[in-house]
Amino acid sequence: MKPFAYVKPADVAGAVRAVSDEPGAKFLGGGTNLVDLMREGVERPDTVVDVTGLPLDTVDQLPGGGLRIGAMVRNSSLAADERVRARYPMLSQAILAGASAQLRNMATVGGNLLQRTRCPYFYDPAAACNKREPGGGCDALGGFNRSHAVLGVSGSCIAAHPSDMCVALAALDAVIEVESVRGTRRIPMTGFHRLPGDTPEIETELAPDELVTAVELPPAPFAARSRYRKVRDRASYAFALVSVAAALEVRDGAVTAARLALGGLAAKPWRAHEAERILLGGPASEESFARAAEAELAGADVRPGNAFKVHLARATIVATLRELNTGKGTA
Amino acid sequence: MTTKYAETEPRQDAVKHVGRPVDRVDGRAKTTGEARYAAEHRYPGMAHAALVHATVARGRIEAVDTEAARAVPGVIEVLTHENAPAMKPAPKTSLMNLSSLASGTTVSYLATDEVHWNGQPVAVVVAETPETARHAASLVRVAYRELPAVVDFAAEEPNASPQKSSVLQPAGGDKGDAVAALAAAPVSVDLRFTTPPEHHNAMEPHATIAVWDGDRLTVHEGTQNIAWLRAHLAQRFGIPERAVRVLSPYVGGGFGGKGFVWAGTLLAVLAARATARPVRLALTREGVYRTVGGRTPTVQRVALGADGDGDLTALIHTSVAMTARIGGMPEGVVSSSRHLYDAATIHLRQRLVRLDLLANTAMRAPGDSVGSFALESAMDELACELGIDPIELRRRNEPERNPMDGKRFTHRMLREAYEVGAERFGWRERDPRPGSMRDGRWLVGMGVATAYHPSLTMPADVTVRLAADGAVVVRCALQEIGVGAATVQAQITADELGVPLEAVRVEIGDSELPAGPGAGGSAQTAGAAAGVLDACRKLKESALALARRAPDSPLRGRRLDDLEARDGGLYHGGRGETYAAILARAGRDHLEAGGGTGMLKFLAKTLNERRRWVKAASGAHFCEVRVDRDTGEVRVSRWLGMFDVGRVINAKTAAGQLRGGIVMGIGMALTEATQVDPRTGRIMNPSLSEYHVPVHADIPRIDVHWLDEPDPTMPLGLLGIGEVGITGVAAAVANAVRHATGKRVLDLPITLDKLL
Amino acid sequence: MRVNGAAESLDVEPWVSLLDALRDRLGVTGPKKGCDQGACGACTVLADGVRINACLALAVQYDGKEITTIEGLATGDDLHPLQAAFIRHDGLQCGYCTPGQICSAVAMLAEHRAGMPSAVTERSGELDEAEIRERMSGNLCRCGAYNGIVDAIKDVAGQEAR
Incomplete structure (x- = not known):
């Protein structure tokens, strides 16, 4: 280096x-x-x-029931935190689904937010990549793109965001606290990462001199019944092809609260607002889950290598919601 | 030590070591960090080298700008084709000199402006630290004039040309008219399979330390073939073989990837010569992908015709594989189809395309691993078509003699393997209807496939030395790539001489030792065993000759064949004496004997045997998979392998070898593929994060068993176990997936997108 | 930095990894380099008892830490129980991933004792084979000695439980 x-x-x-x-x-x-x-x-x-x-390595209780996670908290500590496991199980599961125990012991929450894509053309300086060298072109468009994004892509970049943790944070409406010499500000997680557009090199709303200091989780009682499901090529230690962070609250057969975010499918952790809109108030049924999934994926822009992701995402969303609804099917 | 001869009763519990689950003799070194691998040696003044790889598939170098690299503090030299000292070209290959096969490619590195593949080393940076070398290498700028390159295997497949036959490997063959028989068959399948390129991914990336002392060269490297490496370096650098010393006591995995000599080795030696410094060149993981060949991709057709009872009337197996313009190994892809089934007619052909890629090379069970996927998948599909059990189909078509030519099998126990394996696995529980077995969200499937790998030996020179204090030293330049090379030869020696295992030390991994066979072709253990048996016999003859000179020796008048080696000596019934006593009386402090056959004698014997016999290790794989009904994720949940590998020397390491083959086969089945960009010929997943070898979580408990019948023609009756384990594995998985889902996947790896 | 109990004073450039500092500067070559990018686990060492990939750690970041490598596990001639169990169960072949597997297993057992969850934990708390496999998945073994490794760990976990 x-x-x-x-x-x-x-x-x-x-x-x-x-x-x-x-x-x-x-x-x-x-x-x-x-x-x-x-x-x-x-x-x-x-x-x-x-x-x-930096002294940013604690998870603190917030008045009102939320949690404030210091940016230097290690991924493994956060996943093991009893409050997280009880109140936001999808977050603990998402972290544990990622990387290896060694890497989770090293990785920080702040760093994980800024994790960069695994696109092979981004990694290889011999290849054309608009993210690495703006204006250089994109070899992934006509190359190997099995792992690439199908939502929110642009003609300049189809790289997928690789984080698991971020998918859960997007579903949980986390807020990112950042600090610079100009002071502190708060950025909602769903607006923290940017879509590639014509500037895939700019991945977040963070200014180059801003430091992530904390992540705040608002109270979310429904999240106690939540799940992170990750689908990948190995049984462990591989990046997601598709992942789903979901929470579902059902009363008398109707959905009273729903949260859904998707990983492996977009340049950013993808909050599935459209699917949530369809789920909310509707019946907790297989048909409704499928309709919600299809609506969210309707805008998918696929290549030959990643066209399967639309089908896979639909199946994984439905399976995860079904599991949350019936409490079965994980074993 | 007493000089009086001992007279003892034979011990009832006399321990024989062969066959037992003995702990590895190097287990302690490997579990404490004591074992030093190639890159872990230090020399005063040692410099570090890093490679610059070409970024085009074919072309000429127009300019190399090394200025920025040279400006980095700590850079000693930047070698390019403009300033590097010359090496001699790779030798012409000849079967009379097997080491002439050692070269991975025909390229004269840094002697030409020609680029032959995307990734070829075009410059070497030598620096004071590895970090500096690597950083400076990233600053070398190379301008190319690109030339048209042929790199897309799939697109080239129609242009393949017939593969040539060799003495050791026929490329095709016919028995009757299989095309007509297929057309006339009442039941048939005709399938097209593809397998992707793969890489060995031994955990230890290739590394070389090269040290010149005048015209003498010492090289530390993890190699599967010390003798070939030494001969090749001597030839390329124009020095006698005796001036080259190769040290390779531990090899961090090979699987074929360290069987030949690749760019990094040559360039380390070259850099050391150019800089007059000891040089270490430890390849990055990416560097291994860019400079060491992998397994060829294949396209295969298997068509089978059968009558209504399932008797095969036609077997057609054809393949297309690759070599490179700059070398590569033509694989015997359809080899298993010569031996496995008693089809009335057989048609076999192998073709090749030549690409502007890095040369392919041997990877665990070359030919047989990929060929068995196609053949054994097709057999399963035929069983589905016929509506008969896949084991029964195989049983009906089990040949009495080699199907192509009627040669005899030295040994064949596939029927027994299936019978015993099916019982232990619980094959009877299988409901043959696809998709009929479920467990929650999982569709459960069971599949079988046959494992088959030809057995061969290679010659080895071995010396065995027995000292008066009882210490035995066996010397042979074997390679320890994980198989327990020293451990098993120690067991054999202990039994042959009748001494405790602890008394035997086996010295390996050094070219100064008597020449060993390479660790390849599943042949090392048998080859070395032949040498050990020979040397031990000669040593006992010497001991007996000494004893017989003494008038009071109880061995006087005895022939070796009447004696038993036990308790540290030679005995006839209860009468005999220890080696210690024999040596002491004769006033000798040791005995030493050498064993082994010369290459010419060996080749003559091998070719003669091949005219008469067919011999192989074989087995039956039983696999259970679970397929997620929503996502298509496949998990292998159970495995049983029932093998016929002749005699097993060490039950512990043998089980490990067989399991290891199965694990690699599961990777081949489900996750492994090297992604060569068809536009550029560049490997796009040159890493362990994007090339998916199986992790702990992918691998269930694997039961392995063997029938333990010695082969009558092999040294100690052992058939070789390094490769048979992987053959048939991908098919067993594919067949289980077919059973679970009803879907026949013809293209490896079986990733979930193929099941959605 | 303390390495296997001994104080080591080391002056390295900030771009030198902990792994290279151990292997090339201190001659502590037990930790292996398999990928140099956190994808294989061969470099696993313990930093203040926590398992990490030394290849992705800059040595300067670990100033003042207690680093334990495979060389630091045995007590004199007495092997650590996991070392002995790896030999007994043949949880190795070529040996190159072995130091990382063993260091990883040492920390993994401690993590489990401390109640840290894994992706397959359903709060049963039992260290069954599925748990061991998931928790050890950061350590690749290309020789495929996985069964023996799991057996070795189970054996030692069982000894500890007794």
Whole structure:
């Protein structure tokens, strides 16, 4: 990797100052994605600001029933947190479905939010990639695109967002707290990541000098009955082809609350608003689940390699909702 | 140590080591981190090299800009075709000199501006640290004039040309008129299969440390063939073989990928020569994909005709595979179809396309692993068509003699393997109707397939030394790629000499030792065993000769064949004496003997045997899968392999080898494929995150059993176990998926999108 | 940094990984490099008892930590129970993934004891084969010694439970 300067500030103010002073600086969390990309020559920061020493590593109870998750909380700690397991099981399951135990021990919540795509053409500096080199073209469009996105894609990029955790956060209406020398602001999770459009190199609403400091989970009683289902090529340790984070509340056969977000299908964790709209108030039936899934996927833009994802996503959405509705079918 | 001879009763519990589940002799070294692999040696002044890979499939280098790389502090040298010292070209291949086969490609690296594949090394950076070398390598800029390249296997398939036969491997053949018989058959299937390119992905990426001392060269490298590597380096660098020392005590997995000599090895040696420094070149995982060949893709047709009872009237198996313009190994894809079924007519053909890609190479059971997928899937489909049990179909078509030519089998127990295996697996529980067996959201399927891999040996030179204190040292340049090479030869030696296992030390992995066979073709253990048996016999002859000189020896007048080696000596009934006593009386501190056959004698014997016999390891796979009814996810939930591998030397390591083959076969069946971009010839998943080898969670408990009948023609009766395990596995999975879902998947791997 | 109980003072560039620092600078070659990108687990070491992939860790980030590698598990001539169990159950072949598997297993048993869940945990708490396989899936073994590895871990987990 390209040589760089390394600093490890002890407080948030020092960290954001270090980055604002240095345009080629990047924050480093657990390193599970950034170090890999630096070694591959995809990321080439001049200065690395190690934020793992910042006091942002606790999960705190919020008044009103939510949780505030420090950005430096390790993925494995968050997944094991009893409050998360009890109140937001889909989040714990999503994290545990990702990567390996070793990587989860290293990866931070803040870093996971900024995880970059696994598109092979993004990873290979010999290939054309608009995300890596804006204006360079996209070799994935006519190449291997089995793992790629079908929702929210553009002619310049069809890369899929690889995170599992983020899918659950999108479903749970999490709020991202960020800080820079200009102060702090809060960004809703569903608006945190951007679709590629003509600028696939810009992946989030975060300014280059802004640091993610926390993720807030609002209270969500219905989320106690929630599920993350991940479909992939291996039984473990592989990125999602399709994943579904879902919560369902049913009273007298009718859906009274529904949350649905999809992974592996879009350039961002995909909140399925259209499907939720159809589910809400409707019957908790197989037909209704299928209608909701189909409505959400109606806009899919597929290539030969990833056309199967539409069918797979529909089947996985229906199966996950069915399971939440009947409490059966996971074994 | 007493000089008086011992006179003991034979011990009733005398332990024989062969066949027992003995712990690996290097288990401690491997579990404590003591075992040092190639990249883990240190030399004063050692520099580090990194490769620059071509990014076009074919072309000429127009310019190389190394300025930025050279400017990086710590860079020692940047070698390109413009400044690198020359190597001699790869030798012409000849069967009379097997080491001439060692070259992975025919390319003269850094001696030409020609680019032959996307990924070919076009520059080498040598630096003080590995990090500096790799960073500087990323700064080398190469301009190419691209030339038209043929890289799309699928598109080239119609242009394939007939594969040539070799002495060891016929490429095709006919028995009767299979085309006509197929047309006339009352029941038939005619299927087209594809298998993708695959890579070995040994956990240890290839690494070389090269150290020149004048014109003497020392190389640390994990190789499957020490002798070939040494001979090849001597030839390429113009020095005598005796000036090359190859050290390879531990090899972090091979599977064929370390059987030949690839660019990284040659360039490490070249860089060391050019910089006059010891040089380490440890390939990145991507570097392995870009510079070490993998398994060929194939397209295969299998057509089977049968009468209403399921007797095969026609068997047609044809294949198209690849080699590269710069080399590669033509695979015997249809090989299993020569041996497995007693069809009235047979038609076999193999064709090849030549591509502008890196040369393909052997990967665990080349030919048989992919060929058995097609043949054994087709047999299953024919059983479905006929409405008879797939085991019964195989039983009905089990031949008494080799189907193509009537040669005798030295040994064949497939009927027994199926019978015993079916019983243990619970095959009877299977409801043959597709989709009929369920467990919650899972569709359950059971499948079988036959495993088959030809057995061969390679010659080995072995010395065995027995010291007066009882210590035995066996020396042979074997390769330990995980098979327990030293462990099994120690067991054999202990039994042959009648000494405790702990007394035997086996020295391997060094070209200074007597030449061993390569670790390939499932042949290492048998080849080395032949040498060990020979050397042990000679050593006992020497001991006996010494003893017989003494008037008071109880062995006086005895012939070796009348004696039993046990308790550290030679005995006839209760009378005999220890080696220690024999040596002491003769005033000797050790005995030493050498064993083995020369190459010419070996080749003559092998070819003679091949004219008369067909021999192979074989077995029956039983597989249970679960397929998610919504998503098509496939999980292998149960496995049983019932093998006929002749005599098993070590029950523990043998089980591991057979399981290992099955695990790799499950990967082949469900997840593995190297993605070669058909536009550029570039591998797009050169990593362990995107090339999916099976993880713990993919692998269920695998029961392996064997029939334990020694083969009458092989050393100690062992048939070789490294490769048979993977053959038939992909078919067993595909057949189980067919049973679970009703869907016949013809294209590997069986990813869930093919089941939606 | 402390490595296997001994204080090591190391001056490395910030771009040197913990794995390379151990292997190339300190000569602690037990942790293996299989992929250098967090995809195989051969480099697994324990940092303050927590299993991590040393290939994705910058050495500078682990300043002051206690690093345990395979070399630090045995006590004198006495193997760690998992080391002995790997030999007994033949949970290895070529040996290259083995140090990572064993270090991973040491931490995995501790994680399970601490009540940390896995993707297959349904709160039964029992360390059955499915749990072991899921929790060990970050450690690839291309030789396919998975059955032996699971047996070795089960054996040691059983000893601990008794």
